[in-house]
Amino acid sequence: MFKRLRAAIDARYQRWLERRIPRQRQVTLDQRRIFIFPGPRGLLFVVVLLLLFIGGINYANNQVLLLCFLLASLLNTSILHTYRNLSGLRFEAARAYGGFAGEAVDFEIVLSGASGRAHRGLLLRWGDAAEIRVDVEAGRTQVLRFSLPVSRRGRFVPPRIALRSFYPLGLVRAWSYVALDMEALVYPRPVADELPPSGDGDETAQAPEGRRPRGIDEFDGLARYVPGDAQTRIEWRVYARTDELYTKHFTEPGHSRRWLDFSAWPQADTEGRLSRLAYWAIELERREQPYGLRIPGARLEPAQGDDHHQQVLAALALYGAPP
Amino acid sequence: MSQVELAGYQVSRRSVPWMMAAVVAAMLPHVAHLPPWLLAICALCVGWRWGVHRGRLSYPPMRLQQLFAVLLIGAIALHYRTLAGHQAGTAALVAMFALKLLEMYKERDAYVVILIGYFVAATAFLFFFTLWMAAWILLVALLLTAALVAINASLDAPRLEPIKRSAMLFAQSVPLAILLFVVMPRLGPLWSIGLQPGDAQTGVSDEMSPGSIGSLVESDKLAFRVDFDGAAMPVTSRMYWRGLTLSSFDGRTWRPGRDLERYPALTWFPRGRQPEWLQRQEAARAQAGTLREWRYTVTLEPTQRPWLFALAVPYSDERAVGHVYDQSLRAPGPVKTLTRYRVISVEGMPRDPELPAWLRDDNLQLPDDAAPRARQWALQERAELPSDEAYAARVLQWFAEDGFSYTLSPPVLGAQPVDQFLFDTRRGFCEHYAGAFVLLMRAAGIPARVVAGYQGGEVNPVGGAVQVRQYDAHAWAEIWLYGRGWVQYDPTAVVAPDRITRGSRVALADQSRALQPGLLGDTPLGGSLRALGDAFDYLNHGWNQWVLGFDEQAQRGFLQRWLGGVSAWRIGMLVLGTGVAVVALLALWMFRDVLFRKTDPVTREYQRFCAGWAARGHARRADEGPYDYLARLSAAEPRRATELQRFIVIYVQLSYAGRAADRDALRKLRAARLQAC
Incomplete structure (x- = not known):
């Protein structure tokens, strides 16, 4: 009963926040977005003020009263300062890096200040990442990278960034919840398994003319270095002798071009298949062996390289997701 | 990323020197009235904490501290015979303040020390009523607030940043404080404060005996x-x-x-x-x-x-x-x-x-056995003179002519002090003369x-x-x-x-130290020092008059003058109206850069350019400089490349020229922008 009430209130609050501080690529904090109230230490300070006031009137001591009023006014001034410390602070979404389910995805954001002003003592908490303290000096930008743990495959929309600041006196708390319009892809959690030969049998036959695909398993010979070849394969002994760069080449016996097929593991469920496909995509990429992907709704021709790898992983991450 | 750190909960090391300075400054006024042993303990605590800060000592064990706290409170209660009242209360507060220093591990402890510090600072006002002490306490409050700033400031903030920020905060807080002081109603005491043991009575007392x-x-x-x-x-x-x-x-x-x-x-x-x-x-x-x-x-x-x-x-x-x-x-x-x-x-x-009649009896009363010789003298002399006035003049004449002298250190008097003074020692201070005179009058039947x-x-x-x-x-x-x-x-x-x-x-210049005319006496330097002292006294008197003397009656008079009448409604409106006005003015001043912002025209042109392309789906990314943006836009719209480049080049020239753009340059920039968008 209470749980449902709480959930309802929470949902309503989130909707209200969504209206008041909508998701944007770039958020500048202003009066709509900053909340402010004395923090726990501020309340303690108010208690001290009350005691001073009582002491002042009881001893009819105007000096004590004057100090009390000065400190009360100081609290008021510090509300303005704490507010000003957040106002004008700009959050910009910079980059999102994909990651595997069960691990973390990284987001990069850029903090910059209103012109000519510093923003100090900013306490940022994003999702489950540890709270950090940042100072943005006047005229500087601060690039921050957060790792947010993720558990489920698919598009990950990060929660709001909780920002607090007690600067300058620690008595007043100003806070805001910043929602940046960012998302990261969460790839399936890789699961190791045997890769059964795909039924097509076209791997070696379709090899490009002339050269055999470069593999790692069996030494094939030396070829002149082409930019992009892995440095680990450079034959330094030859270089020492001839002053020319050669790379060692290998071939893999049998399957040198592979299709990663959704139907390869009939015994596994959907997520299990995606996990195995992800594992083999990483593995084959590591072996520098071209691979293609065939899953319902997506087909990527065999290829190799970072872009291809990302495309394959993205296709796995978004399997079954609405476009 | 030196400016990023994990949010910590330890006391920031940079705040400790500020805090120690504030603590010592807050304790100093109390040196005047605290017992020496307590002062020694306070000094020990401060020294120990400083040793901890410098890494030479470690915190004393918690158990020892608790034991020490209990012992200290007990000792204070014994010393003052009470813990109530402002003397003993202040002593206990200062003691706890000093002890808390040794327990300051976390940020939270530091806040507690500082908040007690404000309180200790205020207690000095129970003992001192001068402008100088007020100025000193203001300094203490500035230091305490600087310590608060230092806790919250960044690690690479300039060294003096805390005190500067603290001074600025206080300066901005003064108008509202004065307003509150003037208009906040002076309530009567909530409970009465009796005379506490240890309150030193000063000045003339209600009994007078020789000395x-x-x-x-x-x-x-x-x-x-x-x-x-x-x-x-x-x-x-x-x-x-x-x-x-x-x-x-x-x-x-x-x-x-x-x-x-x-x-x-x-x-x-x-x-x-x-x-x-x-x-x-x-x-x-x-x-x-x-x-x-x-x-x-x-x-x-x-x-x-x-x-x-x-x-x-x-x-x-x-x-x-x-x-x-x-x-x-x-x-x-x-x-x-x-x-x-x-x-x-x-x-x-x-x-x-x-x-x-009752008053006459009161003022003729003499103990039967007091001063027999003097009474005899009085009766004789009065009998020979025509009037009471003449008799009083006779007594004065006797004092003036018969070897009486004025001294701060008269001889000790025995069982019949008045007789002994009048007929033997004849050396005395004003109370000897006043007492003897009144006795001689009463002896002659004159109420005195x-x-x-x-x-x-x-x-x-x-x-x-x-x-x-x-x-x-x-x-x-x-x-x-x-x-x-x-x-x-x-x-x-x-x-x-x-x-x-x-x-x-x-x-009595040659008899008492307090009565010496000062070290420098009548030299020119002594004279100018005296003039300086007079000016200080005058300032201090202003403090007395305008701050200490601003009681309920003065407040009523003041408000009457400015409001034309005092009622709860008027005072409420005054507090609300002026309070809001003062805070609003402060806010206006603080946020003047935001409220009355003037973007420089070159930047404005660039912003318009970016907005124009953003509308066509090519928003500038946060981390993109003008040239990166140009490259991306040119790739997306190769046909506009020339115009785009023209605008960006002019913009970069103007914005990094280091001087304000003149009107021609701005016109050129604007034309380029219109072509490029």
Whole structure:
């Protein structure tokens, strides 16, 4: 009963926040977005003020009263300062890096200040990442990278960034919840398994003319270095002798071009298949062996390289997701 | 990323020096009244914490600290015989403050230390009432606040950033503080504060025996200050500041008579509710319209005693000033804080032209066995003279001519002190002369009483206030003469005329340290130092007048003047209206850069350019500089590449030129922007 009430209130609050501080690529904090109230230490300070006031009137001591009023006014001034410390602070979404389910995805954001002003003592908490303290000096930008743990495959929309600041006196708390319009892809959690030969049998036959695909398993010979070849394969002994760069080449016996097929593991469920496909995509990429992907709704021709790898992983991450 | 760190909860190391400075500064004023052993413990705690900060010592174990705290509170309770009251309370507070330093591991502890610090700073105001102490406490508050800033400031903030920020915060807080001070209603005390053991009573006491006033003369502390309305004031030799009259004599000590018992409650002044005796006096005052009136305000330092000093014959229309039958003024309780009261004194007004029988009895009373030789002398002399006046003159003549001298260190007197003084030692201070004179009058059948108070004062050339110090304490006599009422006689004046005309500072200059004319004496430097001292006194007096003296009555008068009437509604509106206005003005000033922002025209053109392309789906990314953006836009729209490049080049030239763009350049930029969008 209470749980449902709480959930309802929470949902309503989130909707209200969504209206008041909508998701944007770039958020500048202003009066709509900053909340402010004395923090726990501020309340303690108010208690001290009350005691001073009582002491002042009881001893009819105007000096004590004057100090009390000065400190009360100081609290008021510090509300303005704490507010000003957040106002004008700009959050910009910079980059999102994909990651595997069960691990973390990284987001990069850029903090910059209103012109000519510093923003100090900013306490940022994003999702489950540890709270950090940042100072943005006047005229500087601060690039921050957060790792947010993720558990489920698919598009990950990060929660709001909780920002607090007690600067300058620690008595007043100003806070805001910043929602940046960012998302990261969460790839399936890789699961190791045997890769059964795909039924097509076209791997070696379709090899490009002339050269055999470069593999790692069996030494094939030396070829002149082409930019992009892995440095680990450079034959330094030859270089020492001839002053020319050669790379060692290998071939893999049998399957040198592979299709990663959704139907390869009939015994596994959907997520299990995606996990195995992800594992083999990483593995084959590591072996520098071209691979293609065939899953319902997506087909990527065999290829190799970072872009291809990302495309394959993205296709796995978004399997079954609405476009 | 040096400016990023995990949010920590340890005390920031940078805040510790600020905190230590603030702690020491907050404790310093209390050095004056705390017992030395407690001061030593405080110093030990501060030193230990500093050692911890420098890495030389470690925190004492928690158990030891708790034990120490209990022992310390116990010791304070033993020392003061109580823990209540502001003396013992302050001692306990300072002790806990010092101990808490050794328990300051976390940020939270640091906040507690600082908050107690504000409190310790405020307690100094219970003991000191000068502008200098107020300035010192302001410094303490600045340091404490700097420590707060240092806790919250970044690690690579400039070294003096905390104190600068603290000073700025305070400067911005002053207007609202003054407003609150002026308009916040002064409530009455929530509970009454009795005289605590350990409250040192100062000034004239309610009994006088040989030596009691002489001890006061050793002090040059201010007793009170008087501001006369207008420039006119009596000459200082005629300023007899009456405090109380002493009529009851036991052979050695003089004590107050029955005036207060007879008319018990102090009689306050609301017109129409005055007792008959005060109405009579008022009537006499109205008749004696030609007499000289002095109007003045007295600012009395705390004495812990109820007497209020004034020239004869005093009236006050303040509610907190009582009128006693013996023509003196009285506060409702011990004067615990600096107190201001207004007085009108009517000079030369007849007092008690008809003496009631009870008062006559009081002022003729002598113990049977007191001073037999003096009484015999009195009876003989009076019998030979025609009138009471002539007899009084004879006594004064005796004092003046028969080898009597004025000294601060008279010989110790035995069982018959008055006889011994009059016939053997003949060396004495004002209380000897006043006491002996009154006794000689009573012995001859003339009602007489001793008056205790102050005589004289120094006029401060800056501001013109009269400053009366403890060394001006004095005792003299009043005798009742038929047809004239009470008449003032000062036997000391005939023995040591200098005491009255030039003050005890001159009369006793070679006898007392407090009465020395200062180290530099009459040298030019000494003179300018004195002038500086006068200026300081004047400033301090302003503090007394405008801050300490701003009580309920002053506030009422002030608000009456500005509001044309005092009611809860008006005060509420004033507090609300002016409060909002002051805060709004402060906010306007603080946010002037946001509210009245002027973007420079070059940047504005660039912003428009970016907005234009953003509308077509090519928003500039946060981390993209102008050239990166240009490259991306050119790739997306190769046909516009030339125009795009033209605009960006002009923009970069202008914005990094280091000087403001002139009108031609701006026109060019604008044209390029229009083509490029």
